[in-house]
Amino acid sequence: MTRKVVLYALAIGFALYLVVPFYWIVNISFMHEVDAASVPPQFLPADPTMANYLGFVNPSTDQALVGSNAVGDTPYALLNSLVVALSTALVNLVLGTFAAYSFSRIQFRGSQVLLIVYLLTRMVPGIAIIIPFYLVMRTLDLLDTYGALILSYTTFALPITIWILKDYFRTVPRELEDAARVDRCGWFRMMWSVFLPISAPGLVAAAIFSFMTAWNEFMFALFMTSSISSQTIPVIAANFATDLNTQVTLMAAAGVLAVLPPLVLVLICQRLIVQGMAAGSVKG
Structure with missing residues (x-):
């Protein structure tokens, strides 16, 4: 008791x-x-x-002065974050699915070592690689674009995506694939019609992880972007606290708007997230 x-x-x-x-x-x-x-x-x-929320659509004179027009930039930053986060999640799912399927179904020499190497890349501090990333993106003429952020965030999230999906894919019975091949399904059709629908919880868990990684990241977004055409919500939110005319209520409203998209996404997909993470951790 x-x-x-x-x-x-x-x-x-x-x-x-x-x-x-x-x-x-x-x-x-x-x-x-x-x-x-x-x-x-x-x-x-x-x-x-509701004045604090309406200010993001039609800011008053005082609100427009806060954080070098951070109030007016917030809706555009939210859109940028949504585009970058969704794109990162999609790219991670595509690349992670192919890699994780190979690790879960194909036995080859050095597979475990390679998996560990992937995971070790996540242990490198971001500050240690941000300058090389910046130079690469400048060479590719991708600075201040969605592409720079999507490529960077995919690099961060892909190793964990592979680990999550690899463990979940191992819980899918091989007999289902064999039955699909007996029915003359090609590999791509088998994956699309049989394997991926069964693996939906693992895919959702990996997608949410990738989405949250991209949505919350601040340091690389600060270095890689310089205008509202690509700046994400963490960068714009930081501007609220760097101005002499700081308004706590506007900061709070911006915080609520920044939290809502991932919160709603997690609440909608919570059952699949739990199933995906639990299956990988218990049976992986």
């Missing part, structure tokens, strides 16, 4: 640790600036307002 009470208490405490900060940001985003700075703090807005 005592053990259950302790476990429930820890679970509730951990849930509050995750939920309360997000609730506080949402709460402040509906406040006026004066109310957000009040003492004691208001746990519910006394006079709720």
Whole structure:
């Protein structure tokens, strides 16, 4: 009985640790600036307002001055982040599927060593490779483009994508592939009609990981982009805190908008994510 009470208490405490900060940001985003700075703090807005969110569509004079027009740039940054994150997830799925299938179905000398080498590449600090990446992208004339970010983020996410999919693909019975070949299915048709639908949980888990990697990354986006044509939401969000005219309520509203897309995506796909990650970890 005592053990259950302790476990429930820890679970509730951990849930509050995750939920309360997000609730506080949402709460402040509906406040006026004066109310957000009040003492004691208001746990519910006394006079709720949508002005902070409407400012991203039609900023007032004061709002337009915040963070060197960070308010007006936020919608474009969200679109850039969405394009980059979705493209990164798609490229990772395509490349990761071919590589992971090979590792899970084909036995060849050095396969485990190669997998470990892939994983070791993720242990290199980003700051150690950002200058070489910058020089490569400049040589390829990709600076300040989606391409520079997509290529960079694919490099980061692909090793983990391969590991996730490799473990999940090993849980798919070989008999299903053999049955498809007996029915005269070619390899591509077998993959599209039989193998990939069964592997949907693993694919979704890998795609969400790739999406989140691209959506949250800041350092490479800061170095590789210089205009709103390709700057992502982490870069623009940082501008809110670098201006003398900082407004906490606008920062909170921008934070809510930045969190919503990945949050909604995870909530929609949570069952498949759990299945994909659990299958790989238990049976991989």
